Amino acid sequence: QVQLVESGGGLVQAGGSLRLSCVASQSIPGINYMAWYRQTPEVERELVAHIRSSGDTTYADSVKGRFTISNDIAKNTLYLQMNSLKAEDTGVYYCKIESSWPAVYWGRGTQVTVSP
Secondary structure (H helix, E strand, O other): OOOEEEEOOEEEEOOOOEEEEEEEOOOOOOEEEEEEEEEOOOOOOEEEEEEEOOOOEEEOHHHOOOEEEEEEHHHOEEEEEEOOOOHHHOEEEEEEEEEOOOEEEEEOOEEEEEEO
């Protein structure tokens, strides 16, 4: 059973940076979609950014220009570089990987807290 483990979350002041990582416990064949989602007490899990096998990326309007999604398929790893963090970026960040197998995998989340 494939497991995804996120790391890199924590407490940071507004304006600071964090880099999230998501590592799969084993190789996932046929990956076609990798994404980061964010959940807060007020908002259901919302898409923050995704990257397709083509390399195309998409970002939520609220994070454009501040966050960068990237991956290393050989290392079964997904990243999210978060710069110029704001208090409203606070939440639990989840990674999601979809493959053409088909299969969908979710991580358990990592907490990001941005202090004003």
